[in-house]
Amino acid sequence: MTALTKLFRTTTFRLSLTYLALFGAAAVVAIFYIYWNTTVLLTRQLHETIDAEIKGLAEQYTDGGLTQLVRTVADRSQTPGNSLYFVADATGRRVAGNLTSISQELLDSIGPVEFEYSRPAEGGIETRLAFANVFRLPGGYRLIVGRDIEDRRELARVIRSAMLWGLGVMALFGIGGGYLVSRNLLARIYAVAATTRTIMEGDLTGRLPVNGSGDELDRLSESLNLMLARIEQLMAGLREVSDNIAHDLKTPLNRLRNRVEAALHEPYGEPAYREALEHTIEEADGLIKTFNALLSIARLEAGAGGDNKESLDVAALVRDVAELYEPVAEERGIVLKAEPVEPVFVRADRQLLGQAIANLIDNAIKYGAPDRAQGGNGSEPEVSVTTEARGPMAEIVVTDRGPGVPSSDRERVLGRFVRLEASRSEPGSGLGLSLVSAVARLHGGVVRLEDNRPGLKVVLSLPAEGQALLNGAAHQGPGAELRPA
Incomplete structure (x- = not known):
């Protein structure tokens, strides 16, 4: 397993990817919500504007008929802005308006419709998006009243592009940050593992590294170092007790054995045997007392x-x-x-x-x-x-x-x-x-x-x-x- 594979399989890297996915999903939802609310607001404003235009033209048509309507449309077409007008006769020929040409499909439509139109621009002709209402007038005439909504389509394009770029940059930084954090964490874990191996090999003086940052790994290392120091102390005490037992209890045990052996080999009478046995019991009592004291000290030092x-x-x-x-x-x-x-x-x-x-x-x-x-x-x-x-x-x-x-x-x-x-x-x-x-x-x-x-x-x-x-x-x-x- 390569070092990079180990790095990608670390919990830190996986958590970084999880947080990245969650944050990315939250960002997409937030951007979509903003875009949706913006679209709803712009659409409502668009409809209100077109309805106001239609209401005004309807009043002109009621007051002066078709002639007054054409004159009003011609006047409004001269005003710069996003308003679009088109009046056509029964043959489809433009009578008034600022739309130069429209398709037959649009002329045959009735009610609200979204369409594309062309207009002069710097460097040639550009195609733009528009929204309009199509009305049929007496005598086969058609009236189209609409608004240019290319800006709204551009807004959607910008938001989509920003979302894609944002997610890409977020993924780049998230993966990069996860890689750096995981590598740093993995390096510290390797140091801890190396120290534990030396301790398992018998070197109880080893201690886990502390880099001084005060983070949770430092606090864990400090706690484990205290535990290792306590274990080292207990092991040293155990070795000391073993050495002390080997040296300090050897003499009374040898003395006890020699006394019993001497009593067996010498032709002593019953009083001498009794005296030897009494001394043996005294030595045994002393040994038992010593062992009991050692056990008590060991239990107390172990926290029992x-x-x-x-x-x-x-x-x-x-x-x-x-x-x-x-x-x-x-x-x-x-x-x-x-x-x-x-x-x-x-x-x-x-x-x-x-x-x-x-x-x-x-x-x-x-x-x-x-x-x-x-x-x-x-x-x-x-x-x-x-x-x-x-x-x-x-x-x-x-x-x-x-x-x-x-x-x-x-x-x-x-x-x-x-x-x-x-x-x-x-x-x-x-x-x-x-x-x-x-x-x-x-x-x-x-x-x-x-x-x-x-x-x-x-x-x-x-x-x-x-x-x-x-x-x-x-x-x-x-x-x-x-x-x-």
Whole structure:
């Protein structure tokens, strides 16, 4: 199939031809309507003029008979214009009038008739069209009264010619315009097709071209580019998860296998076997917990979950979660303070938001105490959880007095399986902050890590609910299932 055939078979070119046909038909109808109304008007004026002429001549004939009629016709024939007169005797000889000769067929006619006549013109004789009424007078005389209507025939010829030329020019420009538009559109579609082929071959960095015109193709390309960027991000996340699983879960699986293998080969007694089995169960529970956290993060990043959003008071939810972690904090010698100042309402999934808050508090308790072995930082071990409304956002702030996170690592620790050297002494999978970040994105919010001087300050920022919902929202009781990762 040639490029020209492809071009002619495009939807744009077909639409151009359709619009051209419709516009051409509309133009023909409009021109015909104008011509028809013009013809009707000219015909009516023609008949009125001839009737007036006949009425005047009839009065002359009544007053002075044939002699007066001939004299009047002779006088009127001298006046320049489009009026035509002819008076003939019984033999057909002209007695008066400005018609030099007429056919016998016209003399034998009665009533209105359309005919052609000849008259002198520059360069010779010209034939023109006329309309007249033919009357028979006593004594075999004939009277012809008419008007020259050659201009009307010329008008019809001009309109017909203009219509044909107009349709021809319209077709030329329409087909040419359709060709240019279709070629431009086809070029853009070819560019899009080329980009999609590179993407299908595995290059997810390809993007659809945008020429900056802001038309519907640009808007479609921009939307598809956003989708491709999201797909690239998800695929990168999938590769990262696969790599993390391959590296971070390989060690506990090998440890589990080695422990079981050692228990089988050594002549241990029942207490040793029981201890090996208990350690194996602990390792398996940790692996299951890690896989569950990975699945939760994957579902959240894919947009799943969060279907049970409701209006809830973040301050009340923070107090409920903090109460669950007070015994854990006391056991570690850390003071846990939950200091919500006033009710702050958001629209969120209670279970997901509760788990995110639990992960933040759990991380702060695990890693937020000053390192006594290295002399600490002069601060008492303390974890504080507060909530506040800041403009259109509701912020949940968790602070500690631990070693903190270097500014260069604050974005990195939000990823999966990322654990800094200072945190490897505590059990964990490195998925807690990643889950919090996924919950924040699902609810249209963000997570920020800041310096608490000393310690770490984590801010979970979510869009606050509107004023109408804030005034009418009822307090919701606790009930979130908390499983820190």
